[in-house]
Amino acid sequence: MKTRHCKPLLLFSANPTYLNPAHLKLFGYEHLEELIGKSWTSLYFPEEVRRFEQEVFPHLHTHGFWQGEAQAVRKDGSTFVEGLSLTRTEKGEIICVCRNITEQKHAEVQLQQINERLTLTNTELYRATRLRDEFLANMSHELRTPLNVILGMSESLQEKVYGAINQQQEEAINMIAQSGSHLLELINDILDLSKAEASKLELQLVPTPISELCHSSLGFVTHQAHQKNLKLVAQIPPGLPDILVDERRIRQVLINLLMNAVKFTPNNGTIQLIVQQKYQADRPFLCFSVIDTGIGIAPDNLNRLFKPFSQIDSSLNRRYAGTGLGLALVRRLVELHHGKVDVTSTLGQGSCFTIYLPYQGDSTVDVAKLQSGGQATAITQSILPATNAVTELITDTNPTLIAQLPMAPLILLAEDNEANIATIISYLNARGYQTVLARTGKEAIEIAQMRSPDLILMDIQMPEMNGLESIQQIRASQQSSHIPIIALTALAMASDRDKCLAAGADDYCTKPIRLKQLVATIRSLLSRETT
Incomplete structure (x- = not known):
C-alpha cells in the first residue's frame, strides 16, 4: 500500500523501516537493503543531525508535525537541498x-539578487533624476538671468x-x-519636456473658448x-461649448504644430486648422487638425517624430533647423x-497632425457641412517682397555700395541662417569688404566660378550640398581652386577641423564666431595671396 506514493517517502522510528523507490533514487x-535498518543519520551531515535532535524532534514531539529544509547527502557524497x-x-x-x-532555492537566491539590484538601480535612478532636476533648475536660472538683460535692453532700445x-x-x-526670444523658447521647451516626462508638470484646467484658443494660436x-x-x-464650428x-x-x-507647418510648407502653400467633434469607443473628443501642403514625411520616419531631440534629417545638409523638442x-x-x-502624411504632398482631447460639450456639429466649407472662416495672408532689405543693402548686388568700395576685396559668404548672414555681412561691410551671398552649397560653387571672389567663408552645415562637398568641388575646378577658403562650423571637435582642412579649407573657425578674429584671419590669408 505504501508503495503507491510518488513522492520520496521514508518511514522510521530510530532507523528506517520502510522507504519507497522514489526516496531511494533521491x-x-x-537497493532497499542499503538503507533499511540503518541509521537515518547517514543521510545528513553531523551538524544537521544535531539540529534535528535539538530543534526538530522536540517540535515534532509537541506538535506532531514539522515542515522545513535540510542539507541532505547522497550515497556518492554529493549534496542537495531537501524540502x-x-x-x-x-x-x-x-x-x-x-x-x-535545490533548483527552487537557487531561483529564490537569484530572485533576491535581482530584487537587490533593482533596489540599487531605483536608488541610483532617483538620485540621477534629482541631480537632473537640480541641474535644469540651476541652468534655467543661469540662462534666464542674462537673457533677461538681453531681452530687456533690446525692448528698451x-x-x-x-x-x-x-x-x-x-x-x-x-x-x-x-x-534671444528663440533661445528662451528652447529653454522653456527643455524644462517643460523634462517636467512632463517626470510627471511633475501641473495642469491648470479651466473652461476655454475654442474659437479664441484657435485664433490666438494662429496669431503667433x-x-x-x-x-x-x-x-x-x-x-471652427460656431457655438461650440468651452x-x-x-x-x-x-x-x-x-x-x-502650426509653426512646424509653416516651416515645412514651401512658399504659396496652404495651412488649415480644422476643429471637429468626433467619437471614439463611444467617448466624445474634440479634434484639432493642422493640415499643410508641405514636404510631407516618409512612412519609415513617422515613428521617429515624437522622440525628444530626434529629427528626420540629421545630416550635414539638413535644410530645416530645430532641436526636435517640439513634437x-x-x-x-x-x-x-x-x-x-x-x-x-504623404511625401511631397503634405501632412495632417490631429490632437484628440476629451470633450464633454453638449452642442452637436454638422460635420458634413463643416467639411464642405459651410462653417469655415478663412484667413488669407498676402505676399511680402521676397528680397530682404537688410541683406540687399549690405551685399554687392547694391550698385551704390560697389561704387563706394571699388577696390575692396570681394568675399563670398556661403551661409543659410538669416541671423548669421546679417551679422557677418554687416560686420564685413563695416570693415570695408564687398560681399556676395550664397544660401546653398551649389550656389557657392556657381558664384565662386562666375565671380572669382578674393576669399570664401564656407558654412559646413548647408542645404542641398554640405560645405565639405562644396569645398572639394571648388578645389577641383581650375577656375576657383586658388581661392582661399575659411570653414565656418558649429562642429568643434578636433576631428572636425581635420575634416575641413582635408577637404581643402585654408583655415577653420568655430561658432560662435569672434568677428574680430575672423577679420584678422581674412586679412592674413588675403595678404598671403598678394605676396
Missing part, C-alpha cells in the same frame, strides 16, 4: 515526505528709451531680440506665414490631458 541508492515534512504517528513512528528543492536710433540699428536690435504664426505667402484657413483644458499648454501645442512636448502635453496625437 538519495542515490539502488521535507515530518509527521509523528500515534505509534510513535515518523513519516518523512521529502523532495529535492526698440522703444527708444535711450534716444533715437537709425533704421539699420533698429534692424540689428530686432535681430538680437528675436534670437501669421507673420511667418505672411513672409512665405502662405494661406491660413481656420474651420473645453476644459490648460489653456496655455494647449495653445503651446497648437502653436508648435515630443506636443505628445506629452496632450497625453497629460488624457488625449492622443495622430499623424498622416
Whole structure:
C-alpha cells in the first residue's frame, strides 16, 4: 500500500523501516537493503543531525508535525537541498515526505539578487533624476538671468528709451531680440519636456473658448506665414461649448504644430486648422487638425517624430533647423490631458497632425457641412517682397555700395541662417569688404566660378550640398581652386577641423564666431595671396 506514493517517502522510528523507490533514487541508492535498518543519520551531515535532535524532534514531539529544509547527502557524497515534512504517528513512528528543492532555492537566491539590484538601480535612478532636476533648475536660472538683460535692453532700445536710433540699428536690435526670444523658447521647451516626462508638470484646467484658443494660436504664426505667402484657413464650428483644458499648454501645442507647418510648407502653400467633434469607443473628443501642403514625411520616419531631440534629417545638409523638442512636448502635453496625437502624411504632398482631447460639450456639429466649407472662416495672408532689405543693402548686388568700395576685396559668404548672414555681412561691410551671398552649397560653387571672389567663408552645415562637398568641388575646378577658403562650423571637435582642412579649407573657425578674429584671419590669408 505504501508503495503507491510518488513522492520520496521514508518511514522510521530510530532507523528506517520502510522507504519507497522514489526516496531511494533521491538519495542515490539502488537497493532497499542499503538503507533499511540503518541509521537515518547517514543521510545528513553531523551538524544537521544535531539540529534535528535539538530543534526538530522536540517540535515534532509537541506538535506532531514539522515542515522545513535540510542539507541532505547522497550515497556518492554529493549534496542537495531537501524540502521535507515530518509527521509523528500515534505509534510513535515518523513519516518523512521529502523532495529535492535545490533548483527552487537557487531561483529564490537569484530572485533576491535581482530584487537587490533593482533596489540599487531605483536608488541610483532617483538620485540621477534629482541631480537632473537640480541641474535644469540651476541652468534655467543661469540662462534666464542674462537673457533677461538681453531681452530687456533690446525692448528698451526698440522703444527708444535711450534716444533715437537709425533704421539699420533698429534692424540689428530686432535681430538680437528675436534670437534671444528663440533661445528662451528652447529653454522653456527643455524644462517643460523634462517636467512632463517626470510627471511633475501641473495642469491648470479651466473652461476655454475654442474659437479664441484657435485664433490666438494662429496669431503667433501669421507673420511667418505672411513672409512665405502662405494661406491660413481656420474651420471652427460656431457655438461650440468651452473645453476644459490648460489653456496655455494647449495653445503651446497648437502653436508648435502650426509653426512646424509653416516651416515645412514651401512658399504659396496652404495651412488649415480644422476643429471637429468626433467619437471614439463611444467617448466624445474634440479634434484639432493642422493640415499643410508641405514636404510631407516618409512612412519609415513617422515613428521617429515624437522622440525628444530626434529629427528626420540629421545630416550635414539638413535644410530645416530645430532641436526636435517640439513634437515630443506636443505628445506629452496632450497625453497629460488624457488625449492622443495622430499623424498622416504623404511625401511631397503634405501632412495632417490631429490632437484628440476629451470633450464633454453638449452642442452637436454638422460635420458634413463643416467639411464642405459651410462653417469655415478663412484667413488669407498676402505676399511680402521676397528680397530682404537688410541683406540687399549690405551685399554687392547694391550698385551704390560697389561704387563706394571699388577696390575692396570681394568675399563670398556661403551661409543659410538669416541671423548669421546679417551679422557677418554687416560686420564685413563695416570693415570695408564687398560681399556676395550664397544660401546653398551649389550656389557657392556657381558664384565662386562666375565671380572669382578674393576669399570664401564656407558654412559646413548647408542645404542641398554640405560645405565639405562644396569645398572639394571648388578645389577641383581650375577656375576657383586658388581661392582661399575659411570653414565656418558649429562642429568643434578636433576631428572636425581635420575634416575641413582635408577637404581643402585654408583655415577653420568655430561658432560662435569672434568677428574680430575672423577679420584678422581674412586679412592674413588675403595678404598671403598678394605676396
